[in-house]
Amino acid sequence: MEQVIxxxxxxxxxxxxxxxxxxxxxxxxNVLNFAHGQMFVLGALFxxxxxxxxxxxxxxxxMTPWLANILTFMVALVATLVFLAFVGALxxxxxxxxxxxxxxxxxxxxxxxxxxxxLLDALLPMKHVFGELSHSLPALIEGSFSIEQPWFSDTPFYxxxxxxxxxxxxxxxxxxxxxxxxxxxxxxxxxxxxxxxxAAQLMGVHVDRFTMLGFxxxxxxxxxxxxxxxxxTNIGPTAGSSFSIKAFIMVMIGGAGVxxxxxxxxxxxxxxxxxxxxxxxxxxxxxxxxxxxFAALMIFxxxxxxxxxxxxxx
Amino acid sequence: xxxxxxxxxxxxTWVGLAALVLAMGLFYFGxxxxxxxxxxxxxxxxxxxxxxxxxxxxSAGVWLTFYIGRINIGQGVFCLFGAYISxxxxxxxxxxxxxxxxxxxxxxxxxxxxxxxxxxxxRGVYFAMVTLISTQVATLVxxxxxxxxxxxxxxxxxxxxxxxxxxxxxxIPAFTLEGAAVGFYFAAITLMILTFLGLYRLVxxxxxxxxxxxxxxxxxxxxxxVNIVWLRLVAYAISCFVGGVAGAFYGAQQANLNVSLxxxxxxxxxxxxxxxxGLNYVVGPLIGTITLRLGWDQLSPTGEYQLAIYALALIIxxxxxxxxxxxxxxxxxxxxIRPNHRQKLQSMSAQKPVKTVAKSAAKKRPxxxxxxxxxxxxxxx
Numbered sequence: 001m002e003q004v005i006x007x008x009x010x011x012x013x014x015x016x017x018x019x020x021x022x023x024x025x026x027x028x029x030n031v032l033n034f035a036h037g038q039m040f041v042l043g044a045l046f047x048x049x050x051x052x053x054x055x056x057x058x059x060x061x062x063m064t065p066w067l068a069n070i071l072t073f074m075v076a077l078v079a080t081l082v083f084l085a086f087v088g089a090l091x092x093x094x095x096x097x098x099x100x101x102x103x104x105x106x107x108x109x110x111x112x113x114x115x116x117x118x119l120l121d122a123l124l125p126m127k128h129v130f131g132e133l134s135h136s137l138p139a140l141i142e143g144s145f146s147i148e149q150p151w152f153s154d155t156p157f158y159x160x161x162x163x164x165x166x167x168x169x170x171x172x173x174x175x176x177x178x179x180x181x182x183x184x185x186x187x188x189x190x191x192x193x194x195x196x197x198x199a200a201q202l203m204g205v206h207v208d209r210f211t212m213l214g215f216x217x218x219x220x221x222x223x224x225x226x227x228x229x230x231x232x233t234n235i236g237p238t239a240g241s242s243f244s245i246k247a248f249i250m251v252m253i254g255g256a257g258v259x260x261x262x263x264x265x266x267x268x269x270x271x272x273x274x275x276x277x278x279x280x281x282x283x284x285x286x287x288x289x290x291x292x293x294f295a296a297l298m299i300f301x302x303x304x305x306x307x308x309x310x311x312x313x314x
Numbered sequence: 315x316x317x318x319x320x321x322x323x324x325x326x327t328w329v330g331l332a333a334l335v336l337a338m339g340l341f342y343f344g345x346x347x348x349x350x351x352x353x354x355x356x357x358x359x360x361x362x363x364x365x366x367x368x369x370x371x372x373s374a375g376v377w378l379t380f381y382i383g384r385i386n387i388g389q390g391v392f393c394l395f396g397a398y399i400s401x402x403x404x405x406x407x408x409x410x411x412x413x414x415x416x417x418x419x420x421x422x423x424x425x426x427x428x429x430x431x432x433x434x435x436x437r438g439v440y441f442a443m444v445t446l447i448s449t450q451v452a453t454l455v456x457x458x459x460x461x462x463x464x465x466x467x468x469x470x471x472x473x474x475x476x477x478x479x480x481x482x483x484x485x486i487p488a489f490t491l492e493g494a495a496v497g498f499y500f501a502a503i504t505l506m507i508l509t510f511l512g513l514y515r516l517v518x519x520x521x522x523x524x525x526x527x528x529x530x531x532x533x534x535x536x537x538x539x540v541n542i543v544w545l546r547l548v549a550y551a552i553s554c555f556v557g558g559v560a561g562a563f564y565g566a567q568q569a570n571l572n573v574s575l576x577x578x579x580x581x582x583x584x585x586x587x588x589x590x591x592g593l594n595y596v597v598g599p600l601i602g603t604i605t606l607r608l609g610w611d612q613l614s615p616t617g618e619y620q621l622a623i624y625a626l627a628l629i630i631x632x633x634x635x636x637x638x639x640x641x642x643x644x645x646x647x648x649x650x651i652r653p654n655h656r657q658k659l660q661s662m663s664a665q666k667p668v669k670t671v672a673k674s675a676a677k678k679r680p681x682x683x684x685x686x687x688x689x690x691x692x693x694x695x
Contacts, residue, residue: 032439034582095629103636107385111589114582115628122621245450245578252443291454298447302432305440 001152004278005271006159012270013170014225018243019250019262020177021221027194027257028214030106031096034113036222037244038120041237042087043080043223044230045130050076051137069140070165073231077169080227081220088219091116092212117241124237134236141165166228173224174263177217181259190214194257249294252301255310264308269293334511341503346496360495364502364567366607371509371560373587373599375553378513380593381522382549383529385438388445389557390581391452392422396558397565397575398462401470404566406461411473412486415562422558423551430550434543437532449581456573465573470566473497498567505563506600509556514596516552525549590631592638601639 022036055072063071099112125132144160181187189210192200201207229235250269254261277289301307345363349356372389379386396418403414433444457465475488489497516522524545527535536542565571583606584599591602609627613620635641 026439030439032442099632099636102633105593105637108589108632108636110385111586112629112632114586115625115632118621118628119625122619122625126618126622241579245446248443249447252440252447256439256443288458291451291458294447294451294454298444298451299432301440301444301447302436305436305444 002147002157003155004274006157008271008274009267010163010167010270011273012267013167013174014229014266015246015250015270016263016266017170017173017221017225017228018247019254019266020174020259021218022247023251023254023257023259023262024190024194024214024221025218026251027259028190028211029092029096029100029109031100031109031113032248033218034110034244035091035117035120035240036218036247037242038117038124038240039084039088039219039222040226040229040243041124041235041240042120043084043226044235045124045135045226045237046083046223047073047076047080047227048135048137048230048235049130050079066141069138073137073140077224077227080223084223085216085220087223089212089216091219092215096215097208097211117244121238121240124240130237132237134234134239135230136234137231140231162231166231170225170228173221177221178259186210186213249297251307253297253307255307258307258309261307261309268308272296338507341507342500346499357495360499361567362608362611364495364499365564366603367499367502367506368560368564368567369584369607370587370600370603371506372557373584373591373603374509374513374596375556375560376584377588377593377596377599378516378525378549378553378556380588381517381529382525382546383437383532384434384546384550385442385585386445386553387442387578387581387585388448389553389584390449390576390578391445392426392554392557393561393564393580394452394456394573394576395425396422396561397571398456398468399558400562401468401565401571402461404470405468410476411566412476415559415566418562419555419559422561423555426551426554427547430547434546434550446578446581449576449578453573453577462571462573468571470569470571472569473566494567494569498563502563502567505559510596510600517596521545521548586628590628590638592640594638595640595643598638598640605639 018036018040021039022033025031025033025036051072054075055068057072059065059068061068095112095116096109099109100106103109124130139160139162141161144158145164146159147157149156181191189200189205190213192203192205193207193210193214197207226235246269250265251262252265253268254263254265272293273289276293277286280286280289280292345359349359372393375392376386376389396415399421400411400414400418403409403417404411409417429448433441433448436444453465456462462468472489472491472494473486475484476486477484486501517525524535524540527538527540528542528546532542561576565575568575587602587606588599589602590606591598591600595601606628610620610624613623616623631639
């Protein structure tokens with residue numbers, strides 16, 4: 001049982017980060033960013049490439065392997081965050097902003113978002129970009145943390161140190177993002193924009209600038225979590241759209257455009273994905289768990305569309 | 315209810331009829347004649363074009379849900395279910411394909427009542443997301459049922475002959491393996507033309523006007539006595555009926571069903587076709603589907619660059635025509651069909667040039683205002 005809960009929390013922390021970026025973009029611009037999962041994959045593969053290019057430098061300097069791994073990974077993570085923020089800012093400035101201003105309906109941006117998703121889906125597996133193979137980094141830290149006799153179950157509890165490290169980093173990123181939104185001036189400006197665009201504009205918030213910042217931050221979070229997850233599992237260049245769908249679901253569970261809701265949604269989905277198969281396993285129904293989760297969410301959303309914390313009709 | 319006669323309605327009707335006759339001539343005679351020129355090379359277009367016709371039908375359903383103000387990313391559900399319902403009826407129960415397609419539509423619209431009753435209360439992004447999830451649910455359902463063979467290959471025979479009930483008079487002959495492509499082509503374009511004519515009739519009827527009132531303001535419509543719950547259920551059911559029938563034919567045309575026939579990606583694609591065509595015209599989804607699908611098909615020689623070129627073309631089209639291809643018609647109307655209106659515009663802009671600039675400046679877009687104002691004056695001279 002502890003194992004199931006720990007896995008759920010771990011997955012939940014990752015999911016929460018993905019959902020945070022998506023909900024930020026949605027709250028600020030009313031854009032359903034279909035390319036969010038592709039941003040995540042871009043981040044993962046970018047971090048993988050950077051890591052492999054510079055990891056030998058650490059060995060060369062005579063560091064112990066785990067220290068070299070961790071330092072290199074931190075460098076790769078920071079590089080990924082910067083790169084993805086840059087990509088996000090470019091997308092907003094040159095694609096979304098222009099189309100939003102020219103089109104007569106807000107929803108037209110859906111077409112643009114889908115087109116950018118197609119573009120990334122096409123570009124990422126190309127030979128000179130990342131290639132068609134899926135990649136993952138080796139475990140950053142060897143060894144694992146284990147309890148032979150946990151309190152509530154018979155099987156031993158087991159958690160690799162690298163998972164603990166990655167989970168900690170994810171929590172740190174979430175906390176950092178929340179603190180940024182809560183206590184800094186740009187964060188306050190973005191919250192104001194998400195609440196009421198016109199009012200924020202009248203109070204002197206520079207809409208274009210902060211929208212761009214928001215999009216960049218959203219892309220950055222997606223890329224950052226990609227960099228974290230690539231150390232745990234394989235990520236292929238075309239995995240993006242399935243992550244996009246999951247991210248949409250998490251955002252809807254929590255409530256569209258609400259930062260707290262996205263975190264809650266991420267943890268709820270992470271826990272469900274961990275607990276439901278375990279509960280169904282004794283009845284030999286474990287392969288139905290996805291269906292049950294999705295169907296339950298659909299029923300939940302039909303009766304409470306604003307999710308856990310959203311405002312009705314966003 | 316008397317409607318004030320519109321000055322150009324006579325012209326509009328004639329233009330519309332002429333376009334319909336032209337389109338029917340093209341689809342029924344023009345394209346087969348073109349393909350007959352060089353059958354070895356061009357006969358694959360029968361399959362491509364019948365696919366386009368069926369997908370444009372499904373997009374027409376999505377368009378109808380747009381018309382009541384809902385963003386529908388769930389048409390894939392009904393296409394997939396339609397294909398499987400028809401397939402199961404044909405294979406397991408030995409039903410004639412032509413009846414099974416109708417049953418697919420009917421069962422899909424019954425299902426849409428069940429799903430629609432709770433979810434049609436939602437709006438905007440909420441409706442869009444729930445329907446997106448529903449497509450995922452449909453995929454998982456098909457993958458987990460024994461009757462659909464877990465979504466793996468489900469072979470279908472070619473459609474049998476359709477006779478008048480109780481007699482031996484053959485209405486539609488049985489499809490042979492070689493002739494199936496041509497047969498499906500004529501069936502698909504007939505269905506497509508019927509769908510769009512029906513949709514046009516629906517939109518221009520009293521119910522269509524009521525649907526439009528839903529798009530504008532549901533509360534207001536409700537307060538004026540429109541039964542909004544019933545109306546949106548009916549619109550959604552029609553949309554799903556069309557989707558189910560299109561799915562049934564699409565599946566039969568492929569002769570082999572599997573779970574990836576209609577995925578979330580296809581649900582999103584239907585939406586894109588509608589956007590690409592333009593949401594203000596009934597033929598929008600048709601134009602959008604033809605442009606995007608045919609474009610996609612023509613790009614196939616480019617191999618691994620196909621998707622990249624397609625995506626770039628989409629982005630560029632989005633920049634040039636953010637309101638869809640049919641917005642070209644609006645532009646065309648302004649400059650070619652209504653010269654009187656053009657003169658009126660000219661005199662208006664000559665009288666109050668200051669006001670237009672002030673108006674656009676008030677929108678806090680100083681750069682664009684400065685650019686567009688002189689440009690538009692130039693155009694009007």
